[in-house]
Amino acid sequence: MARRLELYTLKHSFMPPDASFPNHKVPALQESSETPAAIPVTVKEGPCVTPPQENVLGPVHCSGGMGRNAFAKEAKNVAFNKTATSTSWSYGVSWSPDKAVDGNRNQYMHGGSCFHSDINYKAMWKVDLGRQYRIRHVTVYHRDIHLNRIANCTVHLSNDNTTDGTLCYTFPVTVNNSVIDLVCDGRGRYLTIRNQGIAADHDDTLNICEVEIYECSLGTYGEFCDKFCHCHSSSCEQNTGMCPGDCRPGWQGDRCKPCAGRKCAYTNSSCDRYNGSCDTGCLEGWTGDDCTLECRNGTYGDACADQCQERNCKGTSPCHHVTGKCEPGCEAGWTGEDCTRECYGVDCKKPCAERKCAYTNSSCDRYNGSCDTGCLEGWTGDDCTQETARETMATHQRHISVDTVR
Structure with missing residues (x-):
């Protein structure tokens, strides 16, 4: 009704x-x-x-x-x-x-x-x-x-x-x-x-x-038509932005992204028109053909070769993709921004790498830096950083001989 x-x-x-x-x-x-x-x-x-x-x-x-x-x-x-x-x-x-x-x-x-x-x-x-x-x-x-x-x-x-x-x-x-x-x-x-x-x-x-x-x-x-194509002499696919051919100068990749956004090791790096690759390599902390991807999967540094899990941070710390910096600082016996360099002594100011240990894989006591493998010939001390008296005397004798000849 x-x-x-x-x-x-x-x-x-x-x-x-x-x-x-x-x-x-x-x-x-x-x-x-x-x-x-x-x-x-x-x-x-x-x-x-x-x-x-x-x-x-x-x-x-x-x-x-x-x-x-x-x-x-x-x-x-x-x-x-x-x-x-x-x-x-x-x-x-x-x-x-x-x-x-x-x-x-x-x-x-x-x-x-x-x-x-x-x-x-x-x-x-x-x-x-x-x-x-x-x-x-x-x-x-x-x-x-x-x-x-x-x-x-x-x-x-x-x-x-x-x-x-x-x-x-x-x-x-x-x-x-x-x-x-x-x-x-x-x-x-x-x-x-x-x-x-x-x-x-x-x-x-x-x-x-x-x-x-x-x-x-x-x-x-794009979903709301808010992205712009940079194809050369053609239009892009309206859903994905893919270009059917080459990009305009200064743009690279399937979607013709700007070359300026890359993280190349040097600013004068060339820009491949297809994948934007940097012929000089990437800055530390960056990867990918066009150097636009941050290091991932627990890596950082040059060529993303450093492992975050190998740092010696004091407690839990994020891992910056460039520096790997330990935010809370380092555990005892370690120094450096990413806490990967061994050290010893007061305030951990002496680097273990400068000791003259018999073998490079020697441990480094965090207090006195002692080498558990002993010292190289001609070196002494707990941390093997002092020349032996014999070497010192031989050097002194050589100086005397030179003076006598004169």
Whole structure:
């Protein structure tokens, strides 16, 4: 009964929009080309209703929308002024399918810019983009009331006008915002929205005021079209940013990253146009062909050859990828920023490496630096740092002999 009353009200209480509001002119955007230029973003606070006089070029996202609330500046609406069809609609041309791609986001049903399907008819709305596009984001401006009608509706993407193609999105059971940002990730020419009447109240009507389908502008890529390509004489893949050929001068790699970001050992290093490799090697703490990766897996220093676990830190310490610095200091008997040099004596100021031990693998007592393997010939003392008396006497005798000859 309620549905019959609504149908009666629609057909008898209102005249078609153009007749009901004879002095109200709805501005329409003029299509400039098959592939519109990059469009800016306007983010509006408050209700998701954009009156005709505020209509602007570019996606307008209300603050209460679902999902993403703003696109990057380099996205373009490829659905604008394209051919739209439906299984049925009310009031002839006043609520025809093309109203949903006319560039007017006015969500008032009787403002002359919304699509309204027939009631008691499983509704379908479809737009033909004219060719295949790589798309991801879609924004649907529903009528500002009756949000239950978009609940459980489905969105499909295809390259064949005879089938719906791939299901890419299903609206939630409960819709709380009249502007819905959704993801329909794929390639296709036709986008279809269907209402099978399976929502809680079985309402199968569609009330859509605008559908905007976004593709990244040429030269940009990424989820929100916010990254720029630097390919030479070509555009990059709009999802990954991969370049099909060479990079512009000063850029390198599959995604043409800047050579300036590398950590080469010398600033005048060459930059390979394919992988950005540094012919002078990397600075300490960096690795990778293009020297942009920090040492990892517990390594640090020159060529990432030093092991963090071999340091002698006092307690637990992070391991800086360049210096391996021990933040709490060194254990007794060790010195250096990374606590890898043995030492002994007062304040551990004497390096073990300067002793003259018989063997290089001799232990180093942290108090007196004694060599457990003994000293090299000609050296004595606990730490083998003193020349023997015999060597000293021989040196003295040589000096005397020289003086006598003179």
